[in-house]
Amino acid sequence: MHTQLNHRMTKQRQIIIEELRKVTSHPTADQLHEMVRKRLPRISLSTVYRNLETLSSEGMILKMDSAGTQKRFDGTVENHYHIRCSRCGRVDDVHMETIPEIEEIARRRSSYQSVSHIIEFTGICPNCYSQSRG
């Protein structure tokens, strides 16, 4: 059982992984491009983008902020949680109690101030799920 789908380990891909794993700074694509360029001066930004996409869909790295390209807006301001369908992008509210206690934990562990939080769930929405079972 392997998730390798005819993917080649090119020099570019190898070095992108290595450089990303070296740091804890959660770089953007262009920051990573700069880092990789120190070792592969001719690598293009689109190669970095392409590989980041491939690697994250293989589960080898994590793409953050991967919600989607467009921002969404909510008329409700009080903190509440959301769940997003990974198939169709639909977003619903999750009606559950919030857990503000974790903010104090995060504050202590991170030494950030004025800590707030959001939780975002991801899953398959009822529509997409029923479609997938015919």
Next chain:
Amino acid sequence: MHTQLNHRMTKQRQIIIEELRKVTSHPTADQLHEMVRKRLPRISLSTVYRNLETLSSEGMILKMDSAGTQKRFDGTVENHYHIRCSRCGRVDDVHMETIPEIEEIARRRSSYQSVSHIIEFTGICPNCYSQSRG
């Protein structure tokens, strides 16, 4: 006292708020534009964007996915939480235990399947905080 900072309640702004509060679908700016157009056919998309920005900075609505314009990447795949500085955009890992139990709660409340979760904290990082105190 009031949080009104020389902001005018124009017809456009009023209707944008009303339409957003009517729904629970977390629309994107262009979806909301379409909704508002039913009542104000000549409103422009940039007016919608401008007002959504104003309203969310006033705290009257919530802007989701407001992380930033660029995606970030993480070499660590196992679920862990992040904290982001609202001043400088810096992102750090938060070393605390994850709480997978909430996924079951969210699954029951939402009727989504295969639920996973992330928590994102927001705060002021040590650098920005020490700057702000001179």
Next chain:
DNA sequence: TTACTATTAAGAAGCATTTGCAGTTAAAAT
């Protein structure tokens, strides 16, 4: 009413990301 200034519509500009293409190369097949 008059003056003042925030706001608007329309379109251009900005910027992150994706895509088309022609040449290259990793790696499977021979």
Next chain:
DNA sequence: ATTTTAACTGCAAATGCTTCTTAATAGTAA
């Protein structure tokens, strides 16, 4: 070790979301 072939690369151009520019409009205060 060669051949083969489809994935991959660099580059440029395209795309798509969001913000900015500008001249005109319209709330608001006096």
